[in-house]
Amino acid sequence: MRLLPATLTARLVVTAVALVALVSLLIGGAATAAIRSYLTDQLDADLARSAERASDLVARGVPLDEPPAPPGEEPGGRGDPAGRPDDDIGFGQRVGTLTAYLGDGGSWGNVIALDEGRADWAELSDDALAELETLRSDGDPRTLTLDGFGDYRVRAEDVGDALLVSGLPLDDVEDTVGNLIAYELVLSLAGIGLAGAAAWVLVRRQMRPLRDVASTAHAVAGLPLSSGEIGVTARVPERLTDERTEVGQVGAALNTLLGHVESALDDRHRSEQQVRRFVADASHELRTPLAVISGYAELSRRTYPHDPERLVESMAKVQVEAARMGSLVEDLLLLARLDAGRPLERGSVDLTRLVLEAVADSRVVAPEHRWSLDLPGEPVEVTGDEQRLHQVISNLLSNARRHTPAGTHVTAGVRPARGGGVVLTVTDDGPGIDPELAGRVFERFARGDSSRTRTSGGVGLGLSLVQAIVEAHGGTISVASAPGATCFEVTLPA
Numbered sequence: 001m002r003l004l005p006a007t008l009t010a011r012l013v014v015t016a017v018a019l020v021a022l023v024s025l026l027i028g029g030a031a032t033a034a035i036r037s038y039l040t041d042q043l044d045a046d047l048a049r050s051a052e053r054a055s056d057l058v059a060r061g062v063p064l065d066e067p068p069a070p071p072g073e074e075p076g077g078r079g080d081p082a083g084r085p086d087d088d089i090g091f092g093q094r095v096g097t098l099t100a101y102l103g104d105g106g107s108w109g110n111v112i113a114l115d116e117g118r119a120d121w122a123e124l125s126d127d128a129l130a131e132l133e134t135l136r137s138d139g140d141p142r143t144l145t146l147d148g149f150g151d152y153r154v155r156a157e158d159v160g161d162a163l164l165v166s167g168l169p170l171d172d173v174e175d176t177v178g179n180l181i182a183y184e185l186v187l188s189l190a191g192i193g194l195a196g197a198a199a200w201v202l203v204r205r206q207m208r209p210l211r212d213v214a215s216t217a218h219a220v221a222g223l224p225l226s227s228g229e230i231g232v233t234a235r236v237p238e239r240l241t242d243e244r245t246e247v248g249q250v251g252a253a254l255n256t257l258l259g260h261v262e263s264a265l266d267d268r269h270r271s272e273q274q275v276r277r278f279v280a281d282a283s284h285e286l287r288t289p290l291a292v293i294s295g296y297a298e299l300s301r302r303t304y305p306h307d308p309e310r311l312v313e314s315m316a317k318v319q320v321e322a323a324r325m326g327s328l329v330e331d332l333l334l335l336a337r338l339d340a341g342r343p344l345e346r347g348s349v350d351l352t353r354l355v356l357e358a359v360a361d362s363r364v365v366a367p368e369h370r371w372s373l374d375l376p377g378e379p380v381e382v383t384g385d386e387q388r389l390h391q392v393i394s395n396l397l398s399n400a401r402r403h404t405p406a407g408t409h410v411t412a413g414v415r416p417a418r419g420g421g422v423v424l425t426v427t428d429d430g431p432g433i434d435p436e437l438a439g440r441v442f443e444r445f446a447r448g449d450s451s452r453t454r455t456s457g458g459v460g461l462g463l464s465l466v467q468a469i470v471e472a473h474g475g476t477i478s479v480a481s482a483p484g485a486t487c488f489e490v491t492l493p494a
Contacts, residue, residue, distance in 0.1 A: 009200075009207050016199035021192050028184040035180055039173040043153050044141045050097055051139075051155055051166040096169050098152055100124060100132050103162025122149075132156070132165050143170065209251075212237065216254065234258070282332060289321035289328075296321075331461045338468040344385035351380045351389065351422060351492075355412050358393040368406035374413030374425075382422050382492050388469045395462040396426040396488050404430030417491055421475075424490040433481040441479060442467040466490075 124132075128146045135142065135156040144167075145151050151174065154167035219234045237251075296314040352375050363371050382389070393412065400410045410428045417423045433441060442463050466488075470477045475492040 009203050012203045012207075013196060013199045016203070017192055017196045020195040021188070024184075024188040024191055028181070028188060031184065032177060032180055036173065036177050039176055040153070040170075043168055043170070043173060047141055047153055047155055047166060047168045050168065051157060051164075055157065055159075055164075098124075098146075098149070098154065098165070098167030098169075100129060100165040100167075101159075101162055102129065102133050102165065103160075124149075133163070135163070135165060137163055282328075286325060286328065289325040292321040293318050293325075328461070331465055335461070335465060335468055338472050344388055344469075344472055346383055347386060349382050349384050349386045349389055351382050351414050351424065352376070353379070354386070354390050354393055355414055355424070358390065358397055359412050361394070362397045362401060362410070366401045369401060369404070370407065370409040372409065372411040374411055374415075376415060380414050380416070380422055382473075382494065384473045384492070385469075389473070392466050392469050392490065393424070393426075395466050396490075399462055399488075400426055400428045400430070400486075403433075404428050416494075421494050422492045424492065425487055427485070427487040429484050430486060432483045432486050433479070438479070438481055442477070 125147065128149070131144065131146065132154070135154065137156045137158045139155055139157055141153050141155045143151060144154050149169075151170040152167040153170060154165055156163050156165045158164075216234050296317045300311050300314040300318075355373065355375065359371050359373055362369070397410065397412065400408070404410070408428050408430045410426070413425045413427075415423050415425075467477050470490055470492070473492055475490060477488065477490045479486070479488050481487075
């Protein structure tokens with residue numbers, strides 16, 4: 001693997017070139033083998049005809065126990081039969097052929113060669129004749145390598161008690177095959193070079209979409225994702241998101257991932273902003289009673305003991321602000337415990353009794369509102385923390401009382417939920433929730449009045465506490481609001 005290129009483009013090019021080289025090698029090898037076989041068959045056919053000519057001489061009574069006369073002797077001599085064609089030299093053979101006679105009365109062999117443009121004999125050595133004697137007289141051609149003469153295709157036949165061997169050289173076949181291999185090598189190298197160049201161009205063109213996808217990923221990776229508002233990040237172009245292709249699948253998956261990343265970063269940014277607002281609002285809400293306490297304490301120090309009545313009034317103010325600050329701190333601590341996932345108390349809670357008690361308290365606190373109950377005939381029980389569930393109902397009723405005018409009709413009800421569970425509702429016919437605030441009523445310190453005045457009497461933690469407590473019980477809370485009809489609905493497991 002270390003020998004392979006690092007980039008996918010280079011690997012694909014190397015693979016394509018390797019395949020072209022392999023195919024060229026296989027085709028060249030098959031062509032060479034086919035040509036060699038064809039030429040060898042042609043040579044075997046010529047060898048058969050040469051052997052037939054020699055056999056024909058035997059049939060005409062030409063003696064073979066001695067070699068034919070060399071060229072140049074008078075016609076009619078031994079080995080120079082009458083009527084021999086002009087191009088025949090000894091037993092009707094052509095230049096370059098091999099003829100050998102192997103018998104009990106004597107053995108000889110020669111190869112017809114050219115000497116200064118004239119045909120001449122080249123006698124075979126004793127070793128070559130001994131090698132020829134090993135041939136079988138079945139008439140099948142074979143390939144032999146004879147010292148001093150090279151490779152020959154030979155065949156042997158019985159002539160009486162002797163063996164007559166005819167042969168033809170393989171030089172022409174080897175030369176033709178060698179030239180063919182050279183041409184194949186040159187053409188293969190040229191083809192491999194052209195294939196490499198074409199593969200490089202085509203692969204780079206086909207890999208361009210993948211490089212565009214990688215560029216998008218690099219662009220997103222270069223963004224400052226650690227903090228701050230990121231906004232909309234880069235996207236893979238739509239033309240590269242066709243999921244019928246591999247690159248399209250990668251592009252579509254990357255776009256989906258970027259969408260999730262954007263959503264997570266936006267949520268993180270909103271969370272950071274909420275934390276900042278939470279700290280700022282909590283600091284403000286704590287600073288106000290502390291300032292009041294500090295002011296009245298300074299006033300008490302200056303007036304004591306000259307004005308006892310002023311001292312009592314100052315201490316009463318200090319006590320009220322201390323209680324207010326303590327309530328705020330308790331709410332913050334409760335939110336922190338719920339955020340940390342600390343378990344609440346678990347027990348059987350009569351939800352109808354809690355609603356009855358909370359509505360009775362609200363009648364005393366706000367007699368100018370009209371309070372109603374919508375309860376079933378039998379008690380409805382849930383498992384949970386009785387004190388925290390009472391706080392949920394009280395906060396919902398307190399929210400309805402604070403944000404609706406006198407005379408508003410507020411109804412608290414309990415009913416079984418479809419599929420199991422219990423539904424707690426608090427509805428009123430007041431003016432409804434401001435549309436700008438409707439989407440964030442459960443956020444901490446969320447109030448319609450951003451100037452931090454206390455005309456509503458709250459600090460914006462009531463509904464966030466309700467949501468945290470309900471979710472800690474495994475339930476959900478939702479709100480639907482319109483002018484004349486606002487309903488908070490809490491669903492708890494049975």
